[in-house]
Amino acid sequence: MSRHQEVRRTTVTRLQKLKAEGEKIACLTAYDASFARALDAAGVDVILVGDSLGMVVQGHDTTVPVTVEDVLYHTRCVARGCERALLMADMPFMSYPTPERALDNAARFLQEGGAQMVKLEGGAAQEATVRLLALNGIPVCAHLGLKPQSIHKLGAYRVQGREAAAADAMVRDALALAEAGADLLLLECVPSALADRIRDAVTIPVIGIGAGAGCDGQILVLHDVLGLTGAGDMPRFAKDFLAGNDGIEAAVRDYVEQVKAGRFPAAEHAF
Ligand code: KIV
Numbered sequence: 345m346s347r348h349q350e351v352r353r354t355t356v357t358r359l360q361k362l363k364a365e366g367e368k369i370a371c372l373t374a375y376d377a378s379f380a381r382a383l384d385a386a387g388v389d390v391i392l393v394g395d396s397l398g399m400v401v402q403g404h405d406t407t408v409p410v411t412v413e414d415v416l417y418h419t420r421c422v423a424r425g426c427e428r429a430l431l432m433a434d435m436p437f438m439s440y441p442t443p444e445r446a447l448d449n450a451a452r453f454l455q456e457g458g459a460q461m462v463k464l465e466g467g468a469a470q471e472a473t474v475r476l477l478a479l480n481g482i483p484v485c486a487h488l489g490l491k492p493q494s495i496h497k498l499g500a501y502r503v504q505g506r507e508a509a510a511a512d513a514m515v516r517d518a519l520a521l522a523e524a525g526a527d528l529l530l531l532e533c534v535p536s537a538l539a540d541r542i543r544d545a546v547t548i549p550v551i552g553i554g555a556g557a558g559c560d561g562q563i564l565v566l567h568d569v570l571g572l573t574g575a576g577d578m579p580r581f582a583k584d585f586l587a588g589n590d591g592i593e594a595a596v597r598d599y600v601e602q603v604k605a606g607r608f609p610a611a612e613h614a615f
Contacts, residue, residue: 354389354430356461356483356527362389362560363549369561370603371551372569372596375401375418379566379592380425386596388429390551392463392563393419395434395493400567407492410436412449416457423458432485433459437493440464443476450482463530465491467517471524478525485528486521488514488542489555492532503554503615505534514538515545522546530563531555533581536614554581556614562603569599581613 362369371390374380375397383391397418398410412435419433433453440446446464453459461483464470470486477484489504505511515538518529529550531539536556543550543558552559567573568582570592578584585595585602602608 351427353428353460356430359389359430359528359549359561360547363547368604368606369549369551370600371561371563372599373397373563373566374422374426375566376421377425380422380429382593383566383596384426384428386593387600388596389561390432390461390563391422391426391429392432393422393434393457393459394565395436396565398436400565400572406495408437408495412436412439412452416452419453419457419459430461431459432461432463433457435462435464440470440473443473446473447476447480447482450477450484451480454482461485461527463487463528465493467514468520471520474521474524474526478527483527484525485530485551486518486526487530487532488517488521488534489531490533501533503533503535505538511535511538511541515541518542518546518550522548531559533615552609554579554609554613554615557606557609562609564599570595581609581615583608583613 369389372383372388373392373394374383380391395407395410398404398407415433415436439449450462453462463485465487474484505514527548531552533554539552539555540558549560551561551563553563564582569585571584571586585599589595589598
C-alpha cells in the first residue's frame, strides 16, 4: 500500500467541513489500544486521551495528579489502535504554565505520543499559548466552561456561565481563542443557550459535554458510556449506552449514531 492509499485520518479540515455541512462530530475518550481500536471501528471522529484517566484509570479523586508522562504513555497506547479518528491528547495540570512550557510539552504529545491535536483548559489567559502552538503548527482544542483542573479553586463541579456577566465573558474568551488559532472548542457543563451563542459566534467546531444538543459535536468519558460509573457518580449529562446494547462495539456505534442523528444529548442531559 502506498502512502497515499493509507486509511484516511480525520483532520482539522474535515472537522471544519462537518461543521459547515451540519454533520455532528462524535468524540469519546480512550486510554488504551484495545478500546481505541473499537472506537475507531465504530466511527468515532475524535478520540481524546483525557486527563480524566487520573480518575477512571488511576483511581484519583481529581485530574490534578496526572502528569505529562502519564498522558504520554496512554497517548502512545491509543495511537497504536487508532487509524481513522483524530487523536487528541489532554495537556495535564501545570503542563502549560507559560507558552514556552506549553510548546515543549505539546510537541512531545505530537512527536512521542502520536497525537494530532492537544487540548488545554482555559480562557483568554491562554491566548498567547494558543497563538504560539498554532504558529508552530500544533492544532489546539481550547476547553471552556467547567475546567476540572481548577477544582481546588472552584470548590465543586458545577455548571458555569449561568450569570449574564459570566456568559458574556465566556463568549469573549471563545472569540479570543478562536482568533488566536484554536481549531476546536470544548464546552463542559454550560447552559445550552450559551453553548448555542458560542457555536454561532465562532467558525471553528464546538464540542459539548453537558452543553446541549446544539453543539457541533459531543464528547463523553468512555467509562460513563460503558456503564462503569456508579449510578450515584454518573454525571447528569452522560448516558450508559451499554444498557440495551449487545456488547461494547454495539454500544459505541449506538453512541455515534445517536450523536450524528441529534438524538443524544436529550433535554434531560442538558442545563
Ligand atoms: O479529560 C477528559 O476526559 C475531558 C472530557 C471531560 C472532555 O476533558
